Amino acid sequence: MKRRVLSLQEENQEMLISDAFRIFRRAKVNNNLSDSTIRHYDHIMELLYKFLDKKETYCSDINRDTIEEFIEFLKCRNSKIKATTINSYLKDLRTILYYFMERGYLKGFPVKLLKEDVEIKETYSSEEINLLLQKPNLKKCDFSEYRNWVITART
Secondary structure, X not given: OOOOOOOHHHHHHOOEHHHHHHHXXXXXXXXXXXXXXXXXXXXXXXXXXXXXXXXXXXXXXXXXXHHHHHHHHHHHHOOOOOHHHHHHHHHHHHHHHHHHHHOOOOOOOOOOOOOOOOOOOOOOOHHHHHHHHOOOOOOOOOHHHXXXXXXXXXX
16 A cells, blocks of 8 residues: 655644654754753643643644643643743743744744743842941951952942
8 A cells, every 4th residue: 555645735734743842852952952951842842731631732733822821721730830930931832833833834923922020129228238338347357258348338
């Protein structure tokens, strides 16, 4: 029995996410990406597989709505997750999806990051600043303490 040969376009439209990721991963390993980076990609794909509830999803089924639903999935999974963490996941996923788009496995669309709240850090009180700027005891302080005082007191 003769196997039907698919055109590149037909083959790409029928590409499973798990197969496409295997190709992506092999390319990244061959490009000498660190083990840590590869583990990040593996982790984001495991999260995506959990979200999709299966590995056997076609690349062509992924779109903007899928990404929005994936973000909701992450938030439901962990109600305390920060936008920074979600953006970290989205950056890895975006790298993978853009590779899929480049290879023709799915139609192109932008993967946008979430707006992150800027956390205002508590500043020093006037008393704390005065304590920090106080001249150290030259007989008891070490070199780095003296050096730091000289740098800050002279500016």
